[in-house]
Amino acid sequence: MAEGWLKSAAGEGGTMLLQAGGHWDARNVTRLDLQLRDLTPTDDMPVVLDLGAVERLDTAGAWLLYRTLKTCRAGGGRADFAGLTPAYQTMLEQVAANDQPAEIEPPHPAALLAVLERLGRGAVDVGEEAKQQVAFLGLLLVCLAGSLRHPSRLRLVPLVYHMEKVGFNALPIVGLISFLIGVVLAYQGATQLQRFGAEIFVVNLIAVSVLREIAILLTAIVVAGRSGSAFTAEIGSMVVNEEVDAMRTLGLDPMEVLVLPRVLALVITLPLLAFFADMLGLFGGMLMCWLALDISPGLYLERLQDAVSLWSFWVGIIKAPFFAFLIAMVGCLEGLRVTRSAESVGQQTTRSVVTGIFLVIVVDAMFSIFFAAVGV
C-alpha cells in the first residue's frame, strides 16, 4: 500500500517549507496526523505547504492539510499552499466549506454528578414502572372482561400457539429440573435425618417442600426466564419495527391481539406445568429413597399419603395462575415499553426477567403469610 509522507525543511526567505507527498488518504492519515500535531511552527515564520508530490488526496487527507493551515494562520503567522492542482484545490475548498464542529455525544455531567443522576433516574424509573404496572393491570383486566363478555373476540389460534410454546415445549426442562431437585432433596434430607434414625421422615420433607413451594417456584422461575423474556423480545422487536403502531392504526388493539393471548396461555399452562413438576419431583425423591435408603416405592407412597393432606398439593397449584399472570403481564408490558432501538430490546428483556422473578417471590411470600393465617 502506498504511503503518505511529510517533510519539513527551511525554505527560502526564512519560511518553513512543509513538503507533502504520496497518498494522503484515509488509510494514512493516522500517522500523518501525529506528525502534524507534533509540528509547532515558530512564531512569525511563514509556512508553505507544498502539495507538489501528492499523488492521491481524499477528504481525510485534505482535512489534515486544511487544519494545519488553519492552525498556523490562527497563530498569527502566514501560511499558504503551493503546488496545487485544480482537483486538489476543489477538494480543499470542499473541506473548507464544510468545516463546522459537530456534537459527537450527548453532553456528560461530571462523574459524581452522573452517579447521583443515575441513582435519581433509577429511583424515579422504579416508581414510574410500578405506576405503569398498575395501569397496565387495569387495562388488561378491562380487556379480559371484554373478551369474556364477547368470547368470539378471543383469538383462539394464537392462544393455542402460545400454549404450545410456553407450556408444552417447556415440559422437558421443567421436568428435568424438578426431578433433579427431588433427588437432591432426598439425598440431603436423608443424610441429616439419618443422624436421628429418622430417615423415613425424608418422605415428609420431600412431599411438603416439593408440593407447597419448590416445584411451583422453580417452574415459575424457569418460565419467567424462558417465556417472560420471549414475550418482551417479541413484542419489543415489533415496537422497533413500528408494527405495534401499524396495528393501532388498523384499529387492532395490541392489548387484545398481543397481550391477552400470551397472558391467558401462561395462566392456563403454568398450573399444568406445576402439576407436572410436582409429579417429577416426587418421582425423583422416590427413586433416590429406593436406591440410597432402601425405602421401597410401596412404602414411599404409603408414607406420602400419611404425610401430606390434599391441601399441601392445592397450596402449590393455587399459586400457579397468579404467578403466570404476573410473569406474562410484566413480559408484555416491558415489551411495549421498548423504545425504537435494538439496545432497548435487550434492556427491557433483562428487566422483564428480573422483575418477573422478583414479583413471583414477593407474591409467594404473601401467599405463605396468607396460608399460615388461614391455617392450611
Next chain:
Amino acid sequence: MEDAIIRVQGLRTQFGDQVIHDNLDLEVRRGEILGIVGGSGTGKSVLLRTIIGLNRPAAGRIEVFGQDLGQATPEERLAVEQRWGVLFQDGALFSSLTVAQNIEVPMKEHLGMPARLRDEIAALKIAMVGLPPEAGSKYPSELSGGMRKRAGLARSLALDPDLIFLDEPTAGLDPIGAANFDQLIRRLQVNLGLTVFMVTHDLDSLHAICDRIAVLAEKRVMVIGTMADMLRHEHPWLQEYFHGPRARAAQPQKEELLEEAST
C-alpha cells in the same frame, strides 16, 4: 488500468427454485453514476446485495476493482470492502450509537484512528452530507427518515470510498429533500471522483444525475444506456416507464445540476 469498476458476468442467483437472475451481465464504469431500474421484485436489491457479498450467487463471476470476489481471500475481500460504501434503504444505522459514532465505526475498526481525528473527520462528513452540527449527538431513533438517510450516506463515505452503492436513496423523501439529495450525490461524485451504483425508482433522479441507466427485466439487464437511449427504446415496458404520466412531469434537469455541482 481497468475502466470497469464492477464487472458482472453470467450471474445467476436463486432462492430455492425461484431464479431471480439468469446469465446477467453488467459493467459499471469508473466515475459514472449508474441507475438501476426495473419493476418491483425484478431483483434490483438482490443484485446489489449479491455484488456486495451479502448473497451468494449460484453461478457467475463478480469482479470489483478488478478483484474476483468469488476467489478472493478474506484479506483481499476486506481490502475491497474498505474501498466501497453502502447506503441501505433505511440507513441501517446502529441504534445504540449516535450519528457521529456511527460514522466513526469504520474509521475505528479498520484504520484505528485516534479519537480526536475521528471526531474531526466525522464532523466534516456530517457537514458534507448537509446535516446540522447538533445531529451528531443524536441517536438514530431521534432522526427523521431523510436525516437517517443522510447519516447513512455519511457513514458510507467515512473511509472515502471509490465506489458507493445506494438502495433507493430518495425513496420516502419530500421532493425538495429528494432533489437536495440528488444534488448532494452529484456533488460528491464530481468532487470526490466517486463511482455510484444506485437502485432507484425516482424518475427525477434518473433524469437529473444518472449518467447511464440499466434496466433489469426478464432476469437480466435488458437494456443499458443513457437516458436518451431509454427514451428511444421501443420495448413496451420502457415506453410506459419513461413516457408514462409521471415521466412527463420529470423534466430533464441534469445540465443545471451539473453546473451547480461544478461551481
